[in-house]
Amino acid sequence: MPDDPQTRFEQDRAIDPRIDSPEREGLTGTTRGNIYEPATDPEDVTVAPDHRPMTAQPRWRRDFAIDWPEDDYVARRDFAKFLVLISGAFVAGQAWIAANSLIRERRAPPGRKRIASLAALPLGSATMFAYPGDHDPCLLIRTRDGKLLAYSQKCTHLSCAVVPEIDRGILRCPCHEGIFELATGRNLAGPPPRPLPAVELEVVGDEIFAAGVKERTR
């Protein structure tokens, strides 16, 4: 049946056999026929570092030829692997901070501890005490105008003991000349990166109590 409509329809819809020919798979435009073939890029040809042909190369290089461009390519992939390793290390660091944060939250507060009496601390003087542990040295300072201040005595640089200079209004670290402001404990000069941790004080009658430690970064 030459004039069968179904046959005519199928012939119209059939794929042009030229499109599926080995060099033109799926292509109808003007793209080069070998687009799906491995390209012959100049870089694909290995050239020795001295640019002489392989036949002129020493025996060891002919026996253990290195594909130099491929070597560069692999080096970039290795660099990516190294970056991902660093990325994992950063996540481990974040997890370490989070774990420490959990431990800090669950730790019982240090509690109140009597550290001195007002009568034993004249104006413009300072005394030492340990809080919250026995190995946490702190300074209690009574300024000339009667204000009570308390800080950790460990310098935030390398944990040297800071020395109060009340008349100058500073706390000085003699190890590396770090200077902290007496009124606030903030780092003013030298290498210390953070203020001194402040000890919270409570005064009940004539007695002075330490009631907590406040870590700060500014």
Added chain:
Amino acid sequence: MTTKPQRQLTRAQRTTVVYGVLCFVLILVVLQLWLLTATMNAYLDDDDAVVWPALGASAGCLLLNLGLMRSLLRR
């Protein structure tokens, strides 16, 4: 059903893709470094509010980096 043939990239093209992925991974790693320093600063200031969101963001960056590296190793 016929499968579409995979186009073969030249080494120069693959290298461009690798550079692009490397740039992206590098940006994410720098972001993670910033997150770590900012979180440590907040933690030392007795501020724990940012610790867990920062950990989540950093882990997200790591997952993204792993995915990018996987795509790179397949290429």
